[in-house]
Amino acid sequence: MIYLDHAAATPVDARVLEAMEPYFSHDFFNPSAAYLPAKKVAADYEAAKATIAHAIGAKASDLVITAGATEANNLALNIVTKFKTVPSRDGSLAPVVTGLAPSFSVVTSENPRVAPFLNLVLYLETEHDSVRKVAERYGGVPIKVLQSGVIDLDDLRNKITDDTELISVSLVNNELGTIQPLAEITSMIREIKFDRLRRGVKRQLLLHSDASQAPSLIDINVARLGVDLLTLNAAKVYGPKGVGALYVSHEVKLNPLTLGGGQENGLRSGTENVPGVVGFAKAMELAKEHVNGNRKKYATWRKILLSELQGYELVNKKHTLDNFVVLCYNGIDAERLIYLLEEKGVYVSTGAACAASKGKKSHVLAAIGLSDSEIAGSLRITMGETNSEEQIREAARLINEAVTSEKERLRNA
Amino acid sequence: MPKVFVGMSGGVDSSMSAALLVEQGYDVTGVYMKNWSRDLPGMKCPWAEDLADAKRVAVKLGIPFEVWDFEDAYREKVVEYMLSEFKKGNTPNPDVMCNQEIKFKLFFEKAIESGADFIATGHYARTGLSSRLGDFRSAAARGLAREPRGDGSERRDPEWDDKSVLLRATDGNKDQTYFLYRISDEALSHTLFPIGDMLKPDVKKLAKEKGLHNAYKKESMGVCFVGEVGMKDFLKEYIEVEPGEIREIETEKVLGYHEGAIFYTIGQRHGLYISGNKGEVNDGMPYYVVKKDLNKNIVYVSKNLNHAEIWKKELHLKDIFLRSDAPEKVQVRLRHRAPLVPATFDGETLYFENEVKRPAAGQSAVLYDGEICLGGGIIAD
DSSP: OOOBBBTTTOOHHHHHHHHHHHHHHHHSSTTTTHHHHHHHHHHHHHHHHHHHHHHOOOHHHHGGSSSSSSHHHHHHHGGGGGEEEEEOOSSSSSOOOOOOOOOOSOOOOOOOOOSTTTTTTTEEETOOOOHHHHHHHHOOOEEBBBTTTOOOOOHHHOOOOOOOEEOOOOOOTTOBBBOOOOOHHHHHHHHHHHHHHTTOOOOOOOEEEEEOOOOTTTTOOOHHTTOOOEEEEEEGGSSTTTTTTEEOTTTTTOSOOOOSOTTTTSSSSSSHHHHHHHHHHHHHHHHHHHHHHHHHHHHHHHHHHHHHOSSSSOOOOOOOOOTTTEOOOSSHHHHHHHHHHHHEEEEBBOOOOOHTTTOOOOOHHHTEEEEEEHEEETEEEEEETTTOOOHHHHHHHHHHHHHHHHHHHHOOO | OEEEEEEEEEHHHHHHHHHHHTTTTEEEEEEEEEEOOOTTBBOOOOOHHHHHHHHHHHHHHOOOOEEEOOHHHHHHIIIIHHHHHHHHOOOOOOOHHHIIIIIIIIIIHHHEEEEEEEEEOSSOOEEEEGGGGHHHHSSEEEEEEEEOOOTTTSSOOOGSSOOEEOOOOOTTTTHHHHHHSSSHHHTTTEEETTTTSSHHHHHHHHHTTTTGGGGGGOOOOSSSSTGGOOOHHHHHHHHOOOOEEEEEEEOOOOEEEEEEEEOOOOTOOOOBBBOOOOOOTSSOOOEEEEEEEETEEEEEEEEEETTTTTTEEEEEEEEEESSSOOOSEEEEEEEETTTOEEEESSSSSSEEEEEOOOOTEEEEEEEETTEEEEEEEEEEO
8 A cells, every 4th residue: 555645644653552542441530530540640631732732832721622623723713703701500600602603594605694894704715624614604704825825915914904803824735735924924913913003903813823734844833933823633643533732822812612511721621532632742742853854755755756757737836845746637537546546555635635525626726726627637645654765656656657547548538 | 339328326236337338348438417415404415425436436447437417407307396296295206206307318318419329327127129018028028128239249139219118127126117117218218227137136246246346335225315314304404394283083083293294194104293191092003194184284193004095996197107008907016116916007097906005195106017117107196
């Protein structure tokens, strides 16, 4: 098997699995329980959270653990709903929706609800659906990307109004690997905030970034990036699936989506996923340790692929993670290539896995200006820990072979 | 090389059909008919997975593959029809309508426009020629349906242009002519049913041998788009219903209340939430729906399974579609896979030799003469 779809899923690293193992059947206690063994589990959980936080230059108390990146993104965007806390029957404080409540009537891009605020939420048009769909619910407005896939900063500036509260731009795009210049966005935001204060406009302006794809190749530091909210996902960094985290800057007041036992500082109730978080921590630690080595390795492999493959147009030319190679075989149906390659034990993808399965064309590839036939001919290769240089060369050979056989079939038709 | 467009649903039957056509030397194009893609609450429409399964098989067979979008037509001709029939208190059969209006009409027409000589589907059914009717009139005429082979080994039958007839599948368990009786002569004469003379277990076995990944795929049951939610939940999405009384027909006594009369089918036993004192009405004997009064929104039930409303010796048909003149004595199928029952037919009414359990109005009665599916009609009352 040559697995070239690491942006979709990564296998759990053996060291991660080993770190998790004790917490399933042995140290299984509920961290909230009173007895000593449970307290030890609680301490291990906090230590794991601290490890994850340190990997991005944050503190454990800045993290809200979620069941994956989708939930973290939902939680982040939910910040634009207004709550006030009122004492509930038992005396504890319960949040009550007061301002802009999420409208659960059908809000789609075709049928946008008229938002009470102008451009309350802005999001990059190439964001994952877990940002796009939520943003649409809050009347979000997309920010354009340039042909390179990089954010159009002029468009962003033009769309920020005094009503804008949240901007969501992923650190790395999940279909193209495009790295967004968050620092430039941050400095624009700083200027705007300054201007708002000068004019007495009190509304907050926050930057959220989905960094799920990044930790293996980018050394993330939330302070340096200047983000207020950052999404992480264990499943993309050789950790377990179903575990994610939202970094929340201490100045930001989040609105919980899940109420209950008050775990995660009341921001995400539910018994802690101790083995998942312990695994996540180990995975983040390993990712951070290998960032530099990974970059070199994938840069070399990317060169090999690009020189040995034939008859393609490279889609992600610049500002991209080196393990992402997006190719366009115009005139060929890339989905057919997937099935041909699958028979040879080579696993690749077209666009994002979820988009492909719905038969919809990729909104990301459309956003960077690819035509329908170019989109249909686009193949995404994402390299990772399971690969070797030998595999990369073999994959190039098999991909060339599949493309040739498809071209032949079309010629004979 | 005759050109064939084969409808591929992603299931093993249509996959195997495509594989057989390729083997027989036809110029084959696989087509996924996109008829319905709407997710319902709590149930994801599996169309995208089905499409991927179909395409994977097409790629494996090395044939071109297309997606033809019939969603608007399907909604108008099948779903709207179905909803309007339910609103009238009938129990329509959307699969019959789908074959008549979509698969063997729009798909067929588009295929012919695209240069097809034939269409093919994975239905369990066979075709034959009317000039050979004699072969099939008597029982067990297995293997006599001749279809032209694409490899040229058997020349196109000179009598091919003769009128085609629809024949029951070799696999009596899987025969799907009940759903196909209304397809046009024109479509039928240009249709191939590659697995019509195979047994289902053999189809599965062969698919496995050929490495068709979907040999183990769970068979879709019931109406495709209603899927696992069930018809009731589907109807609730589209039709406003009013709760009403459930009465015992003999006594007019109110036994309980229903959610909406359209959800009930004559002869139905399940789904009656009858309250009452134990021993009085709930003595452990089941109730059956025997009558619906849609104007008063009352569902009538009875414990008497032999109630005259349930057992009938005569059934009136409407919207009759006959492929050839029906003889006076016919065999009738009243439900998919139900046994054939003898009856005489005067062109409007079926007179059964023995009483039959009355099918719901809106269902089909399909007429047979030996292996030949003559046509049928919609049960009127």
